[in-house]
Amino acid sequence: xxxxxxxxxxxxxxxxxxxxxxxxxxxxxxxxxxxxxxxxxxxxxxxxxxxxxxxxxxxxxxxxxxxxxxxxxxxxxxxxxxxxxxxxxxxxxxxxxxxxxxxxxxxxxxxxxxxxxxxxxxxxxxxxxxxxxxxxxxxxxxxxxxxxxxxxxxxxxxxxxxxxxxxxxxxxxxxxxxxxxxxxxxxxxxxxxxxxxxxxxxxxxxxxxxxxxxxxxxxxxxxxxxxxxxxxxxxxxxxxxxxxxxxxxxxxxxxxxxxxxxxxxxxxxxxxxxxxxxxxxxxxxxxxxxxxxxxxxxxxxxxxxxxxxxxxxxxxxxxxxxxxxxxxxxxxxxxxxxxxxxxxxxxxxxxxxxxxxxxxxxxxxxxxxxxxxx
Numbered sequence: 001x002x003x004x005x006x007x008x009x010x011x012x013x014x015x016x017x018x019x020x021x022x023x024x025x026x027x028x029x030x031x032x033x034x035x036x037x038x039x040x041x042x043x044x045x046x047x048x049x050x051x052x053x054x055x056x057x058x059x060x061x062x063x064x065x066x067x068x069x070x071x072x073x074x075x076x077x078x079x080x081x082x083x084x085x086x087x088x089x090x091x092x093x094x095x096x097x098x099x100x101x102x103x104x105x106x107x108x109x110x111x112x113x114x115x116x117x118x119x120x121x122x123x124x125x126x127x128x129x130x131x132x133x134x135x136x137x138x139x140x141x142x143x144x145x146x147x148x149x150x151x152x153x154x155x156x157x158x159x160x161x162x163x164x165x166x167x168x169x170x171x172x173x174x175x176x177x178x179x180x181x182x183x184x185x186x187x188x189x190x191x192x193x194x195x196x197x198x199x200x201x202x203x204x205x206x207x208x209x210x211x212x213x214x215x216x217x218x219x220x221x222x223x224x225x226x227x228x229x230x231x232x233x234x235x236x237x238x239x240x241x242x243x244x245x246x247x248x249x250x251x252x253x254x255x256x257x258x259x260x261x262x263x264x265x266x267x268x269x270x271x272x273x274x275x276x277x278x279x280x281x282x283x284x285x286x287x288x289x290x291x292x293x294x295x296x297x298x299x300x301x302x303x304x305x306x307x308x309x310x311x312x313x314x315x316x317x318x319x320x321x322x323x324x325x326x327x328x329x330x331x332x333x334x335x336x337x338x339x340x341x342x343x344x345x346x347x348x349x350x351x352x353x354x355x356x357x358x359x360x361x362x363x364x365x366x367x368x369x370x371x372x373x374x
Contacts, residue, residue, distance in 0.1 A: 018289075020284065020285070020289055021288070021289055021292065024289070024292050024293065024296060028292070028295075028296050031296075032299065035299075035300065035303055035304070035318065036303075038314075038315050038317075038318060043130070043313060044072070044126065044127045044130035044131070044310045044312050044313045045071050045072050045130075045312070045313060046071065046072070046073075046074045046312060047072060047073055047074065047095045047096050047127060047130075047131055047312055048074055048076045048093065048094045048095055048096070048312075049067070049073040049074055049075045049076060049077075049094055049095070049096040049097070049098060050075075050076065050077040050078070050079050050084070050085055050088040050089070050093075050094040050096070050097050050098075051064060051075050051077070051078055051079065051097075051098045051099075051100070052078075052079040052080075052081070052082060052084065052085050052097070052098070052099045052100070053078070053098075053100045054099075054100055054101055054102040054104075055100050055101065055102055055103070055104040055105040055106075057104070057105030058105070059104060059105040059108040059109070059114070060100045060104055060105060062142075063100070063116065063138075063142060063163065064098065064100075066138050066141070066142055067098065067135070067138055070134055070138060072130065072131065072134040073096055073098075073131070073134075075098075076094065077093075077094065079097070082099070085097040085099060085119065089119055089121050089170060090340055090342050090346055091342070091346040092121070092332055092336065092346070094121075095120070095121045095124070095127055095128075095131065095312065096118065096119065096120055096121070096131050096135075097118070097119035098116065098117070098118055098119075099116065099117040099118075099119070100116050101115065101116065101117075104116060108146075108162060108163075111150065111162075113161050113162065113163075113164045114162060114163055114164065115164040115165075115166055116163070116164070116165060116166070117166050117168060118131075118132075118135045118165055118166065118167050118168065119168050119170060120132055120135075120167060120168070120169045120170065121170055121171060122169035122170055122171050122172040122173060122175060123170075123171040123172055123179075123180065123335045123336075123339040123340060124180070124306070124310060124335070125172060125175050125177065125180045126309070126310045127310045127312055128169055128172075128175070129175070130310075132167050132169065135165050135167060136165055136167065138165070139163045139164070139165030142162070142163045143161050143162045143163045146162040146163070147161075147162065150162075170340075171339045171340050172339060178247070178251040178252075178253060179251075179253050179254065179339060180335075182243070182246075182247035182251055182253050183247070183253075183331065183334035183335050183338050183339070184306075184307040184308075184331055184334070184335075185243065186239075186240060186243040186244070186247070186334065187269070187305070187307065187327050187330045187331050187334060188301070188302060188307060188327070189239055189243060190236055190239060190240065190266075190269065190270060190273055190330075191273050191298060191301050191326075191327050192298055193235070193236075193239065194232060194235075194236055194270055194273035194274050194277060195273050195274075195276050195277040195280070195294050195297060195298065196277065196291065196294045196298070197232060197235075197277065198228055198229065198232060198273075198274045198277030198278050198280075198281060199277040199278075199280040199281050199284070199290040199291070199293065199294045200281065200287045200290045200291065201228040201277070201278065201281050202228065202278070202281040202282060202369070203281050203284055203285065203286060203287050203289070203290045204287060206285070207286065207287060221366055221369050222366060224369075225278055225362065225365060225366065225369070228274075228278055228281075229271065229274045229275065229278065232270070232274055233267065233270050233271065233274070236266070236267075236270035236273075236274075237263075237266075237267075237270075240263075240266050240270075253338065254338070254339065255338055256337075256338065256339065256340065256341030257336070257337030257338060257340070257341040257342065257343070258337065258343065261337060261343065261344060262333075262334075262337045262338070265330075265333050265337075265347070265350075265351060265354070266330075268351065268354040268355060268358065269326055269327075269329075269330040269333070269354060271358050272326040272354050272357045272358050272361070273326060275357075275358050275361040275362045275365065276297065276326070276357075276361050277294070278361070278362070278365045279361045279362075279364055279365045279368070280293045280294055280297070281365075282365050282368040282369050283368060297325075300321065300322075300325060301325050301327045304318055304321055304322035304325060304328070305322055305325050305327040305328040305331055306322070306328060306331050306332075307327065307331060311328070323353075326353075326354055326357050329350040329351075329353045329354055330350075330354070332347070332350050333347055333350050333351070336350075
């Protein structure tokens with residue numbers, strides 16, 4: 001019993017000395033609990049929506065008010081023409097476009113069926129399903145509301161459905177889950193392997209005692225960082241190529257965009273993941289700590305990037321937290337190029353975000369590495 005007590009005392013003392021590991025053991029479960037509780041929400045609301053109202057009458061405003069009151073659609077922009085709607089949905093700025101034709105109001109007034117078009121970005125199938133079902137329900141409810149009033153004066157005569165909501169899902173009209181998942185899985189695979197491999201790079205050198213040998217060479221800090229990053233860029237290319245081939249050949253995934261642009265932007269994402277791994281490597285002391293911290297980064301990447309759960313349904317804090325993760329921007333790039341076929345003119349903001357992330361993480365890595373050497 002005395003020996004056991006001594007051993008327990010020793011373990012607690014060691015745990016107290018290794019503050020980083022202790023902090024991760026306590027902090028990561030709390031963060032995961034909060035993240036699962038608050039951020040994971042499949043009830044997608046507040047989808048950014050653009051409206052092209054050609055009737056400009058009260059009937060059009062009524063149906064738009066019904067869309068906005070549902071809280072599933074946030075009308076953020078008004079289009080001057082059909083091309084504005086197309087550009088907003090293609091760029092990802094808006095997930096839904098509502099188009100009201102010029103004769104909409106006249107049709108409602110004269111008891112004819114009034115059609116309106118709802119365009120939904122189906123490259124994100126979960127958000128699209130929510131938008132489609134809600135739009136159809138709004139059309140049915142508004143129709144019932146009008147029909148109830150008209151039936152009293154029609155003498156039981158069969159009336160035409162007042163509101164005809166026509167849904168047009170774009171980019172993945174059949175809602176094939178593989179088309180949505182394969183580009184995301186590629187990003188997940190690259191994140192997992194690139195971050196974890198490089199996170200242990202410098203730590204492994206330190207544990208083996210070879211870091212001192214590298215330090216005494218004429219090699220500069222940034223050259224050491226590049227030496228740890230560049231070989232894995234080629235590994236990332238191999239992974240990306242294999243994943244694309246499997247997606248296209250096995251799952252019949254369409255590829256509508258530029259392959260060259262995809263590889264260029266994939267390079268940015270690979271470097272961003274590698275630089276994050278190097279940063280983790282500079283702040284940890286053992287491979288175990290590096291592995292734990294990598295996992296702490298990997299899990300939010302899966303949950304907050306839009307890979308599994310729609311980001312539009314997340315609270316503001318977790319939505320903005322997701323914007324600190326390179327995978328969030330890479331998923332938009334992948335789905336944009338592969339499923340939408342869009343170019344750099346719609347992806348410049350995601351590209352700039354990845355480039356900024358690389359600069360910031362490499363700068364912090366160099367700063368931390370120099371302090372470590374000092």
